[in-house]
Amino acid sequence: MNPTINIAAYSDALVVLGTAGILVPIVSRLGINPTLGYLVAGAVLGPLGLGSFIRSYPWLYWFTVGDARNVDGIAELGVVFLLFLIGLELSLQRLLTMRRYVMGLGGLQVLITAALIDGAAMAAGLPPAAALVIGLSLALSSTAIVLELLSKQERLTSTTGRISFSILLAQDLAVIPILLLVSILAAGPGRSVLTSLASALVSAAIALGAIVLFGRLLMRPLFRLVASTASRDLFIAAVLFVILAAGVIADRAGLSMALGAFVAGLLLAETEYRKAVEAALAPFKALLLGIFFFTVGMAIDYRELIGQPALLAASVAGLIAVKALIVLGLSRTFRISWPVAVETALLLGPGGEFAFVGIGMAAAASLIEPRAVSYALALTSVTMLLTPLLSAAGRRFGMRLRAGAAPSVELAARPGGGQNHAIVVGYGRVGKVVCELLRQHGIAYLAADLDAPAVTRDRRAGHEVYYGDAADAKFLEACGLADAAGVIITIHTSSAIDEVVAHVRSLRPDILIVSRARDAAHASHLYSLGASDAVPETIEASLQLSEAALIGLGKPTGPVIASIHEKRDQIRRTLQEAAGKAGLQTIHAVKRKSLRAAADKGS
Numbered sequence: 001m002n003p004t005i006n007i008a009a010y011s012d013a014l015v016v017l018g019t020a021g022i023l024v025p026i027v028s029r030l031g032i033n034p035t036l037g038y039l040v041a042g043a044v045l046g047p048l049g050l051g052s053f054i055r056s057y058p059w060l061y062w063f064t065v066g067d068a069r070n071v072d073g074i075a076e077l078g079v080v081f082l083l084f085l086i087g088l089e090l091s092l093q094r095l096l097t098m099r100r101y102v103m104g105l106g107g108l109q110v111l112i113t114a115a116l117i118d119g120a121a122m123a124a125g126l127p128p129a130a131a132l133v134i135g136l137s138l139a140l141s142s143t144a145i146v147l148e149l150l151s152k153q154e155r156l157t158s159t160t161g162r163i164s165f166s167i168l169l170a171q172d173l174a175v176i177p178i179l180l181l182v183s184i185l186a187a188g189p190g191r192s193v194l195t196s197l198a199s200a201l202v203s204a205a206i207a208l209g210a211i212v213l214f215g216r217l218l219m220r221p222l223f224r225l226v227a228s229t230a231s232r233d234l235f236i237a238a239v240l241f242v243i244l245a246a247g248v249i250a251d252r253a254g255l256s257m258a259l260g261a262f263v264a265g266l267l268l269a270e271t272e273y274r275k276a277v278e279a280a281l282a283p284f285k286a287l288l289l290g291i292f293f294f295t296v297g298m299a300i301d302y303r304e305l306i307g308q309p310a311l312l313a314a315s316v317a318g319l320i321a322v323k324a325l326i327v328l329g330l331s332r333t334f335r336i337s338w339p340v341a342v343e344t345a346l347l348l349g350p351g352g353e354f355a356f357v358g359i360g361m362a363a364a365a366s367l368i369e370p371r372a373v374s375y376a377l378a379l380t381s382v383t384m385l386l387t388p389l390l391s392a393a394g395r396r397f398g399m400r401l402r403a404g405a406a407p408s409v410e411l412a413a414r415p416g417g418g419q420n421h422a423i424v425v426g427y428g429r430v431g432k433v434v435c436e437l438l439r440q441h442g443i444a445y446l447a448a449d450l451d452a453p454a455v456t457r458d459r460r461a462g463h464e465v466y467y468g469d470a471a472d473a474k475f476l477e478a479c480g481l482a483d484a485a486g487v488i489i490t491i492h493t494s495s496a497i498d499e500v501v502a503h504v505r506s507l508r509p510d511i512l513i514v515s516r517a518r519d520a521a522h523a524s525h526l527y528s529l530g531a532s533d534a535v536p537e538t539i540e541a542s543l544q545l546s547e548a549a550l551i552g553l554g555k556p557t558g559p560v561i562a563s564i565h566e567k568r569d570q571i572r573r574t575l576q577e578a579a580g581k582a583g584l585q586t587i588h589a590v591k592r593k594s595l596r597a598a599a600d601k602g603s
Contacts, residue, residue, distance in 0.1 A: 011062055012070040015045055020290050033388060035144050038290045039381065042297020049302060068298050071291075076257065078292025079357055083258040084243050085285065086143075086172045087265020088277060098166050105163070105334050106170020109348075113139035113326050117319075129185045130368040134376050136178045137359050138319060140171045142352035144289065145387045149347075154493045159340045159453050160398070163331065164347055171352070178358050179256045186365030207253030211246045211260055215267035223273045236280045242268070256361065296356045297381070304378035312375075316382050320390070324349035337453065339398035346394035350383035410459040411467040415446050417480030423448065425470040425500055426491035427458060430516065434490055446479050471499045476507060486512035486532075494518050498529060505530030520575060527579035539571055 019041045027037040043049055051064035065071060118135030122128060146168060150161045219242065226238045243261050250260025268277055305312060324345040331341035356377060363373040421444040424431055431447060438445045447465040449455050455467040468475040470489075481487075487504050489497055501515055514533045517523035523534035543564050550560045 012065045012067065013074070015063065015065050016071055016074065016291055016294055019045065019294055020287055024290060033145060033148055034286075034290065035142075035148055035293050036385060036388070038293035039297040039300075039384065042294040043300040043302065043381065044297075046298030046300070048298065048300065065298060068295070071295060071298075074291050074295070078288045078295065079258045080243060080247050080261040081281070081284070081288045082292060082353075083175070084261035084265040085281070086175075087262040087267075088269050088274065090169075090173075090266060090269055098162075098169065101163060101166035101334070102170045102173075105330050106167040107174075108330055109167055109323075109327055110136075110139050110171055110174045112330075113323055116322055116326075126368075126372060130362065130372060133178075133182060133185070133358060133362040133367060134372070136174070136181070137355040137357075138351055138376070138380065139323070140174065140352040140354045141168060141323070141348040141350060142384050142387060143168045143172060144293070144353060145350075145384060146347050146391075149388060149391050158451070159337075160343045160347075163336060163340060163344050167327065167344070167348055171354075175354050175357070176259060176262060178354075179259050179361065182358060182361045182365065182367070183255055185362070185367055207250050207255055207260070208263055210249055211263045212267065214245070214249075215264065219267060220271060220273075223271070223276075227273070227276070232280070235276065239277050239280050258357070293353065296353055299356055299360065299377050300381045301374045301378060304374045305382070312378065312382065315375075315379050316386070319351065319379060320349035320383055320386070339401040340453075342401060343391075343394035343398040346390040346397070347387070349390060350387045351380035352384065355380040410456040411452055413459065413466060415448070415466045415468070415479045417478065417483065418444055418446055419480070419483050420485045421445055421480065421483075423470070423476075423479050423481065423484050423487045425449075425487065425489045426516075427454070427463070427465040428490065428492075430492075431490040432463075434488055446484075448475070448479060471496070471503045473503070473507060476504065481508055481511070484508075484511060486514065489513070489515040492516065492518075494522055497522075497526065501526055501529045501531050520571075524575045524578045527576050533572070534575065536575075540568075543568055 019038065023041055024034050024037045028034050045051065045064045047065055047068050049064070050060055051066045054060050054064065054066050114132075114135040116135075117138050118131050121131035121134050126134065146164055147156070150156045150158075150164065155161045156165070222238060222242075223235075226234050242264050244257075246260035246264035247257030248260070250263075251257045268274060327348050328341050328345040331344060332338070336344070359368065359373055359376055362368045363370070368376075422438055424435055424438070424445050424447040427435070427447045427449040428451075431449070435445055435447055447463075448468050448470055449458075449465055450467070450469055452467060455465055458465050466479075468478070470476060470479075470487075481504070487500075489500055491497060491500075497515055497517070501513055504511065504513055509530075512533075513531045514535070515526050515531045517526055517534040517536045519538050520536050523536040523539075526534040546567075547560055547564045550563075551557055
């Protein structure tokens with residue numbers, strides 16, 4: 001054995017990487033959230049879990065983490081990257097667009113929740129500084145878990161998704177003053193609060209000024225130089241250099257590396273290299289965040305979970321109830337509908353990953369006693385594990401509230417059918433463009449959507465769109481499906497598209513169905529369900545990109561457009577054959593021609 005190699009550090013690193021490469025993919029196949037997979041794996045395999053039994057069972061040495069200090073560096077790097085990515089995703093324009101919900105709803109949620117938890121912690125006997133840090137930390141929710149859940153449900157752009165994202169964005173912004181506050185409170189004994197505050201603020205201003213100056217003067221020239229080499233490796237190296245350099249500057253000033261990385265992310269977000277940086281970090285993002293959550297799980301002490309189960313259960317219920325009621329009350333104050341308010345409240349009721357960061361920093365500075373740290377982290381971890389269940393409960397309550405609510409005048413409007421018209425399913429950005437083009441070409445249409453707030457807004461703005469489910473036979477009958485010339489599906493949720501295609505085809509075997517598809521595989525599946533034509537988003541984007549590039553490079557417009565059409569037809573034939581629908585599509589083509597002729601004759 002080589003005496004210069006730290007086998008303990010390598011074995012612990014192997015456990016972390018093995019979790020990322022083997023265990024998490026397995027739990028993901030089982031439908032478990034990967035973030036929760038990392039969290040549970042850290043708790044079970046960490047030094048407070050099975051790692052605490054290494055002395056009794058030496059064989060556990062190679063399957064558990066025996067010393068958290070061996071992976072502290074990786075954990076710190078995960079936090080740094082997390083804050084950098086949050087900074088990179090922010091922009092002044094985005095904040096201005098969402099300022100009402102971010103600064104208003106989200107800001108009030110953090111302040112009110114922190115104040116209530118702070119008061120409860122002080123009543124429990126904690127010192128003011130410890131109570132303040134715990135109150136602010138527990139006021140935050142899990143950005144990673146909530147956004148992962150909404151993304152898998154394809155609901156990030158829904159009203160619930162937008163409101164939840166706004167509050168989470170406000171919470172992410174609150175992390176920075178929280179970390180700064182911990183640095184101020186951690187000032188050495190014997191110094192007055194004002195002296196500590198002034199010293200910390202001066203150090204913070206100098207450090208952040210240096211980072212901003214570096215970013216403004218050197219960042220663009222640096223990335224311009226690196227980009228000119230056309231080397232992906234060098235570009236990644238430059239990105240890592242900027243992240244770590246900003247972090248080290250902040251650390252030397254007595255702040256956290258994460259704060260420096262956040263500022264670097266903000267600076268890069270305003271440059272033309274933002275997308276390139278996101279692409280360069282994509283291979284590392286999931287891994288580093290996963291490792292971060294693994295180390296978060298290692299801080300969970302199972303003894304707290306089983307030592308006082310009744311007290312812990314009451315605390316879990318209390319924390320979720322307090323946060324949920326505050327979000328619910330504020331949401332209604334901001335005139336958000338009951339279904340969305342209830343679902344958002346339950347989604348954001350649990351604690352979040354930044355509680356481990358804030359409380360961990362305070363513990364390292366001896367601001368909070370170890371017992372209180374263990375209890376607070378155990379409380380946070382249990383609530384985080386409950387997030388998927390609360391999300392499901394929120395959706396169910398929301399659906400019941402929507403079903404029981406009296407429809408507004410806009411939602412009560414019923415379609416009057418038509419003759420040789422098109423039924424457009426979905427009236428989002430894609431649906432509006434389709435309807436505008438149908439109108440320009442003199443084709444009658446009827447638009448339908450299942451997003452109640454969107455339908456209400458659009459009808460108040462004068463748009464002819466109706467609220468209803470296109471998979472419901474009675475609603476389709478009201479839309480005049482029996483006399484319609486075609487159905488155009490523009491919604492983006494795969495399962496909903498499949499349901500509408502199958503339902504329409506069963507009711508009208510002869511009707512034209514043109515549907516949006518997620519990708520080539522989904523398009524092939526839609527053909528097998530009976531779609532007349534399916535337009536894959538990814539393929540259509542590549543065709544349009546190719547057309548623009550060829551014309552921009554000087555090729556004649558006519559031949560380019562002809563080749564694009566030929567390529568589109570070739571792809572369509574391939575997908576139809578893959579679905580085993582080539583013969584059926586010929587029949588559909590004949591029927592489309594007859595329908596168009598009838599429509600032309602009728603017009």
